[in-house]
Amino acid sequence: MDPLEDVLYLLEPRGHLSARLVAGGRWGLRFDAPPGVKFNAVRRGSCLLEVEGRAEEGRVAPVELAEGDCYLLTRRRPFTLRSDPEAEPVGAGPVFARAEDGLARVGRGEETSLIGGGFTFGTRAQDLLLDRLPPVVHLPAGTRHAEAVRWSLNEIDRELTRRPAAATLVAEHLAVVMLVHVLRLHLAREPRAVSGWLAGLRDPVVATALTALHREPARSWTVAELAGAASVSRSTLAARFKATVGQGPLEYLTRWRVELAARRLREGEGTLAAIAHAVGYGSESALSVAFKRVMGMSPGDYRRRPPAR
Secondary structure: OOHHHHHHHHHOOEEEEOOEEEEEOOOEEEEOOOOOEEEEEEEEOOEEEEEOOOHHHOOOOOEEEOOOOEEEEOOOOOEEEEOOOOOOOEEHHHHHHOOEOOEEEEEOOOOEEEEEEEEEOOOOHHHHOHHHOOOEEEEOOOOOOOHHHHHHHHHHHHHHHHOOOOHHHHHHHHHHHHHHHHHHHHHHHOHHHOOOHHHHOOOHHHHHHHHHHHHOOOOOOOHHHHHHHHOOOHHHHHHHHHHHHOOOHHHHHHHHHHHHHHHHHHOOOOOHHHHHHHHOOOOHHHHHHHHHHHHOOOHHHHHHOOOOO
């Protein structure tokens, strides 16, 4: 697996679709902060996206959405969709509660149409993925290689319109496919808008080292071996890894091993000794020291705590 695939596999993303929105004339909808990652795609027409946020969280400029555009909201912030800056928004909850046959309506007319939904993840998504992305990931329709996202959206549309057997299940899986394409395109289009390991995927030297670490996390890696895999000197690898990922390669390896151990603990897989051996530690105590440094608690306390909801 590559690092992006590894992290997504660990986080177990699930797609959830909401009713389609049809709007016309002057209109506006005010949405409460979503429980997870929110997405919308403009299938027809245009509208304006405004995302709220406290000053310390970083304000987001309004985003003009055109036909074919899509976006992800990676933070739990209230937001507004409207036809123009002067349109007075109403609460989105009652509008979607009145949806019929999967269609919610606002305003007068049908000039604008959106499909949307959200993504939920397992434990640790905020730290491992979402905090590495900007609050809004906007992909305009004209983005290079955006046809992959457009294909996913077209297939979702087809499933929801024709309603063949298991249409909802297929559409939700297609939404996850769309999420992967959006992340790929965002990395290619806005490399400076990501941080941590995601940023490292944009540097060919760092990406080679990251891939090696993810391919064999239990191996006793040295910086020299990783540098050899990337065909650079140890000092070059260490400097570039630190500059992009924000930590050294062996510190990153420690954190990734702990994430792998944490998943096994959540799933109740094996004894602590077996987990330690599986992720690259020679003893329970070695894993416990690393685990407490990264997670702030012992493996035993982590395993006993209630599952996140």
